[in-house]
Structures are given as structure tokens and as C-alpha cells.
Amino acid sequence: MADKVLMKGNEAIAEAAIKAGCRHYFGYPITPQTEVAAYMAKRMPKIGGTFLQAESEIAAINMVYGVASAGLRVMTSSSSPGISLKGEGISYLAGADLPALVVNVQRGGPGLGGIQPSQSDYFQSTRGGGHGDYHMIVLAPSSVQEMAALTVKGFELADKYRMTAMVLADGTMGQMMEPVSLDFEVTPPPEKPWATTGTEMKRKHNIVNSLSLVPEELEKLNIARFERYELVKQNETMYEEYMMDDAEIAIAAFGIAARVSKNAVNEARKMGIKAGLIRPITLWPFPDAPFKKAATHVKEIISVELNMGQMIEDVRLASECKVKVSLCNRVGGMIPSPEQVLDAIVKASK
Amino acid sequence: MKRITMILGHYGSGKTNIAVNLAAKYRQERDRVAIADLDIVNPYFRTKDSLDLLKEKDIRLIVSEYANSNVDIPALPQDMYAVTDDKGLTCVLDIGGDDRGALVLGRLRPAILEEKDYENLLVINKYRPLTADAESTLDVMREIEAAAGIPFTGIINNSNLGVETTADVVLSSVGYANEVAKKASLPIFMTTVREDVAKQLIGKVEGLFPLTLQKNFIERKIH
Known part of the structure; x- marks a missing residue:
């Protein structure tokens, strides 16, 4: 305390x-x-x-x-x-x-x-x-x-x-x-x-520069x-997996969207739906491994984002398009509600 | 109670929430109560969040039409002069954080000082990093007082750790609050505590004021 x-x-x-x-x-x-x-x-x-x-x-x-x-x-x-x-x-x-x-x-x-x-x-x-x-x-x-x-x-x-x-x-x-x-x-x-x-006249001077006019050298850099x-x-690469071991529906979400999604995952579990969450902590490098693994046992991955669908492209690449990936989003400064995410989970589970 | 109660303090000390709760309490005793949101610092977490509640309790809200909108400009409501001109109105003033927020009182200062019917209250929270001890709290207090140009009349101890606030958290702040009050030669006006925690502190903390009206924007559970 x-x-x-x-x-x-x-x-x-x-x-x-x-x-x-x-x-x-x-x-x-x-x-x-x-x-x-x-x-x-x-x-x-x-x-x-x-x-x-x-x-x-x-x-x-x-x-x-x-x-x-x-x-x-x-x-x-x-x-x-x-x-x-x-x-x-x-x-x-x-x-x-x-x-x-x-x-x-x-x-x-x-x-x-x-x-x-x-x-x-x-x-x-x-x-x-x-x-x-x-x-x-x-x-x-x-x-x-x-x-x-x-x-x-x-x-x-x-x-x-x-x-x-x-x-x-x-x-x-x-x-x-x-x-x-x-x-x-x-x-x-x-x-x-x-x-x-x-x-201090003890070494060659250092140069910090982003200009490199010789193409062979710029290529090498x-x-x-x-x-x-x-x-x-x-x-x-960093990520958090939440209730993913036996998950049939996976949520992909980062930042505030992941917090909202965690609520929805808990509620889905109470309803008997095996939902889980993969939360990338590093967005670059993107955590491919948990999505590749999820693609072997989930029915659908729902990407929850506060945009028109951006991370969803990385989720598709990481899961190698082996599983359906859908978007659940709000934009313009709005945040998806836990109810909205839960609805998406319920829909995916049917 | 005084006709005008000003709530000032360090940024994020809990002023808006206290102002709304205090206005609700005053409305139980007076017919005409207003809360004036004079925050020119922060466009978020404004009294407008409590609009429905204030309407329900028949408390007048004096607030810039730009508060909580996407227009992030410091603007004052045109009816703010009701605070000093309408002598039948009991007013709680929610002032923006730090000395920058307190500057807004400059316009109202002459009338408030002349009428001499006010409380000017400093909200403190031991668990905020820039007011963690009595000395740094007094530094902030002096800055705010200088900007407001109105001497403080009391301290509100609102020491809390948000969702992790327990009875012990509040009890551990009593010594700090007393030290601030002593060094500032001011009384502790009240100790504000979230309602569920306040129940455990009855008889243990003087001037306990449970905050029954509380906003929680993030961890909303599904109903």
C-alpha cells in the first residue's frame, strides 16, 4: 500500500x-x-x-x-x-x-x-x-x-x-x-x-548522420x-494470453480495447462459451506465435480495435489465414462496450 | 454553510467529484443550489458527466457549453456571474487544477471578498506524487492561493488510491492531513471517502464525508 x-x-x-x-x-x-x-x-x-x-x-x-x-x-x-x-x-x-x-x-x-x-x-x-x-x-x-x-x-x-x-x-x-x-x-x-x-583529442571524432550518398554503402546500412x-x-516480442488454453473463440486486442475485451471474455465464460484473449504488448515486433497456435484450435479470431481495422491485417498474417478473422470496432473517439464485444463472441460461437 | 464554497487543489486531487457530492448535500438544506464548473484546464472529467444526476436533484449547472465537447479550448460559461450577483443562490465552485486553474477566480475575486460569505477549500491527496508530503503540499497550496487571490479557509482530506482505497489507506493519511492543516493554520473541513470504505471508518475519522456519487468510467461491468 x-x-x-x-x-x-x-x-x-x-x-x-x-x-x-x-x-x-x-x-x-x-x-x-x-x-x-x-x-x-x-x-x-x-x-x-x-x-x-x-x-x-x-x-x-x-x-x-x-x-x-x-x-x-x-x-x-x-x-x-x-x-x-x-x-x-x-x-x-x-x-x-x-x-x-x-x-x-x-x-x-x-x-x-x-x-x-x-x-x-x-x-x-x-x-x-x-x-x-x-x-x-x-x-x-x-x-x-x-x-x-x-x-x-x-x-x-x-x-x-x-x-x-x-x-x-x-x-x-x-x-x-x-x-x-x-x-x-x-x-x-x-x-x-x-x-x-x-x-578530448584522444580519438577520431564521431559523426552522427542519416545521409549516405553512395548507394552501395546505403544498401549495406x-x-x-x-x-x-x-x-x-x-x-x-511480448504478449499476454488470457484463458487461451481451451479457447474456441479468441479475441485479439491491445491497450484499452484489451481491458474491455477481458470483461467480455469473463462474461462469455460464465455463459459457458470458451473465449480467450491474446493481447499483443509489442505491436512491432508483432507476436505471431500465439496467433499461429490459436489458429489450430479456435473457430474464429475477433480483432477488437478503436479503428476501422488495422491490427486485423497482422492477425490474419500471423494466423496464416487458417481461421476466420472478424472485426469488432468503434471509431471517432468511441470505445467498444463490453456488451458489444460479448455480442460478437456469442455470434461467433453459434 | 457559506453561500459560496470554492473547491481548489492539485490536478487530479478529486475536486469535481467532491463538488458534485457537496452540492447534493447542500441541496438537502437549501432550495436554490448551483454548481459552477469553472475548469479552464482539463476538457475531460467535468461536472457535465453528472448532468442527469444534477437535473434529478434539481441542482443548477453553470458550465461552458464546450465542456466535454471536442472543442478543447478554455472557455467560461456566460452565466458565471450568477455566482456573485444572485445572492439567494448557494454555489459550489469546481475550479480547475493547480495555480493555472485557480487563475479563473480573478474575475469573481472582488465580489467574493466584499461579500465575505465563502469557504475556500483546498483538496489534498497524500497518494498523489507531487503532494505526497506536507511540505510539497504547502508549496502547491501557496501557488494556488497566490493565483486565486483568495485565502484558503479549510482543507479537504481526499487521500485515496482510487479502486485500491481501503480503510487503512485513509487512516494512514490522517497524520499527513493534520500536519498540512497545522502548518497552514487551517482547519480540516472534512475527510472525503468513497461510500463503501467510509462505512468502515465511522467513529475513526473526524468530519467523515462519504462520497455517495461516484463515477467510474473504465471498469464498467456488464449487466
Whole structure:
């Protein structure tokens, strides 16, 4: 009891980042993620860190590039329209193999959309978001506790693989308050011999750059990067399975949709329907294994999403189209109700 | 009770919920009660969420038409001056979080101070990370008081851990609340506790105020 505090999801991200050793935050206000910036503005000056409200999202992500080049843990956060603006900078981070954390507290789109929760940036996040061949590690929390834990994990993975990690939350996750324990182990940053920390005239200077004009060299860089991505796929895929052992109907859902779905699975079980839930925690790399396994014993997989059907494509690929995959969704800032998901389960079971 | 009761505090301390509950209690004693939602900081979790309940209890809601809409701009309701002009109206004022939220009182301040019929209450929660001890709570209090320009008259101890709140959680906050009150030279106006937990605390906590009206947006069970 004593070690827990009551936090908003956005605040939990900010405090967890500080615990992870992040002392540089650059951001720009946008609902529903503004509390991340507001919290950092209060805390950073007290611990000798830097909070800077940049003149734009584009400026903020390029400040992230600068600090990441110097080898320090750094982050920015925004919500959907702001993440689009950061797209160019995220591509540059990938091209320069820089570790950083980007938080997206999604709202409904496209365009300015609305300020209510959404999961419609799934494609944008898992396919890269900016131009060029690259991936981000995408982490999808479904509780305030996970908002904190996956923020720490994001910094660790970013450093380990020299990649951008993204915490992909939504407006509900950002705004809701839950008890949180902030007592977790943090792996300190590894040595970064590539960082631009000053040569002291003792070594050759380092260059951090995403420009590579010799095609043979650029090809080599791209191939090496994708070999690293393969390691991430092998080592870092995360998911939760709930009541899947004997399931005949499987729900695929992440974030807030998974919480709603868990309620529906419990209710379905009470009705005697063998339902289960697969909750991807990493959206990239996507957890193929549990879906491949599910395809051998379930009748149908229902993808529950706050979008027009984005993750459903990965669910189909992972289950190798061996089983029917259907969509249960709400959009525009609406969240599927437990009743809606239960209805979909009942329908699939008939 | 005073004619005007202002509810201020740190962001996420529980102000809106307390304001709705307090207005409901005052309505049992007075015919004309209003709740004024003057939050210019957060577009979510507004008194408008309780619109049906307030209608049922015949409590007037003074709120910007943009609250809970997709227009995330800080806007004030045009009828907010009823708070100071209509002397027959008992008002509970739900103010936005932190010093930024308290700035809104600037417009009403001269009339409130002149009338001298108000409570200005600071909501505190020991389990919020930026107000976890008496010193940091007093820092936040001073910032809010400076922005509001109206001295506090009491403390509301709303220490809770959300769904994990137990009687022990509340009891462990009493020492903290007393320390804040002592250092601020203010009385504890009341201790607000979720209804089911409050039942276990009768006789153990002074000024216990059960929060009977509670919103839970996420873990809604299927009926």
C-alpha cells in the first residue's frame, strides 16, 4: 500500500522516464497528452534536468535527435496529429541509428480529428510512420502501471538496439487514474562509443548522420539495420494470453480495447462459451506465435480495435489465414462496450 | 454553510467529484443550489458527466457549453456571474487544477471578498506524487492561493488510491492531513471517502464525508 501512488497515465509515463534516467524532455502541448509535458515542466528543474517547450513538434523531435546523438536518454511525447509532424524526425533518428523514446497518446483522426481516444495510428506506428525502410519498437500499455513499466522498457530497448521505441497509448490510458508502483529495476544505459561526446583529442571524432550518398554503402546500412530488427523480433516480442488454453473463440486486442475485451471474455465464460484473449504488448515486433497456435484450435479470431481495422491485417498474417478473422470496432473517439464485444463472441460461437 | 464554497487543489486531487457530492448535500438544506464548473484546464472529467444526476436533484449547472465537447479550448460559461450577483443562490465552485486553474477566480475575486460569505477549500491527496508530503503540499497550496487571490479557509482530506482505497489507506493519511492543516493554520473541513470504505471508518475519522456519487468510467461491468 505505502509504496503506491495515484497517477494519471500521462504522469506515470513522465515519472517513469525520470526513473529510467531521462533528463531531457522536449515537447509541445496537445490534448490528450499535455500532462506529460506539464509534469516534466514541474519535475525536471528540481532534478537538474531539462524541460523545453519547443516552438513546434518538428523542433522538439530534432532536439531529441541532438541529445540522442550525445548518448543520453531522451524523449518527446505528443498525440496523433503531432506525431505525424514528428514523422520526418523519427525517420532521421532511424537513419542515424539513434536510440530515443517517443510517446503517442492517440486521439481520433484523420486530420485534427477529435480529442477522444483512438487506436487509429496502428499502421503509422508499426510500419514506421516516416519515409524509408525502418521500424520502431512499438509498446502498447493497457494500464497505468504498464504506462510506467513500458516507458522504462522502451528506454532500455532503444539503447540496446539503437532504435526509436514508441509507447503507443490512447486518450483513455493517458487520462485515467490508477494506483501505480514506481519501484522497478532500471538497466542503466550501455556504453555508447558512437556518441558525439567530445574527442578530448584522444580519438577520431564521431559523426552522427542519416545521409549516405553512395548507394552501395546505403544498401549495406539498410541490410545491417534489418539484421538488427531480426534480433528484436527473436528476443523482444511480448504478449499476454488470457484463458487461451481451451479457447474456441479468441479475441485479439491491445491497450484499452484489451481491458474491455477481458470483461467480455469473463462474461462469455460464465455463459459457458470458451473465449480467450491474446493481447499483443509489442505491436512491432508483432507476436505471431500465439496467433499461429490459436489458429489450430479456435473457430474464429475477433480483432477488437478503436479503428476501422488495422491490427486485423497482422492477425490474419500471423494466423496464416487458417481461421476466420472478424472485426469488432468503434471509431471517432468511441470505445467498444463490453456488451458489444460479448455480442460478437456469442455470434461467433453459434 | 457559506453561500459560496470554492473547491481548489492539485490536478487530479478529486475536486469535481467532491463538488458534485457537496452540492447534493447542500441541496438537502437549501432550495436554490448551483454548481459552477469553472475548469479552464482539463476538457475531460467535468461536472457535465453528472448532468442527469444534477437535473434529478434539481441542482443548477453553470458550465461552458464546450465542456466535454471536442472543442478543447478554455472557455467560461456566460452565466458565471450568477455566482456573485444572485445572492439567494448557494454555489459550489469546481475550479480547475493547480495555480493555472485557480487563475479563473480573478474575475469573481472582488465580489467574493466584499461579500465575505465563502469557504475556500483546498483538496489534498497524500497518494498523489507531487503532494505526497506536507511540505510539497504547502508549496502547491501557496501557488494556488497566490493565483486565486483568495485565502484558503479549510482543507479537504481526499487521500485515496482510487479502486485500491481501503480503510487503512485513509487512516494512514490522517497524520499527513493534520500536519498540512497545522502548518497552514487551517482547519480540516472534512475527510472525503468513497461510500463503501467510509462505512468502515465511522467513529475513526473526524468530519467523515462519504462520497455517495461516484463515477467510474473504465471498469464498467456488464449487466
